[in-house]
Amino acid sequence: MSFDPSRRQRNILYKLLFKFNHTIESRQRVSNGVSKYYSDRKFKRFSSVKNIDDDYSKYIRPLNKYNKQYGWYVYIENVKADFGGIHIPLEKSKENAINFIIELKNRLARHLDAGNSLEPLNTTCESENSLGELG
Secondary structure (H helix, E strand, C coil): CCCCCCHHHHHHHHHHHHCCCCCHHHHHHHHHHHHHHHHHHHHHHCCCCCCCCCCHHHCEEEEEECCEEEEEEEEECCEEEEEECCCCCHHHHHHHHHHHHHHHHHHHHHHHHCCCCCCCCCCCCHHHHHHHHHC
8 A cells, every 4th residue: 555645744744844944063064065076176177277376365355145245266367166155154265265276286286397287198108109110
């Protein structure tokens, strides 16, 4: 026998299910999870950046909605990444933005030190191919 609730029972279930309110802690956990999920995507978006100055403050700007600041965003070479949310304190948002710039600069430095661009390279050596054709 299957469960077939009456209209009244469905309305009660609907109200119970959709009346759920997150606690402050659960909102923070969801916000942190979303931030971690989009972290790699933000770095990929900035893969075309070639140079980052030591003055990080020129890259960080306030994130506003309805004339009220709710976070900070990073803007470098026409690429933008938000670090705000209504459940993230402004201090934490700015800290996240600064840490992002530092990590982005470190990644850029590692690629430049290694002599690699940020894009994947073909690993086949042309001199080996030409030697193979000769012999």
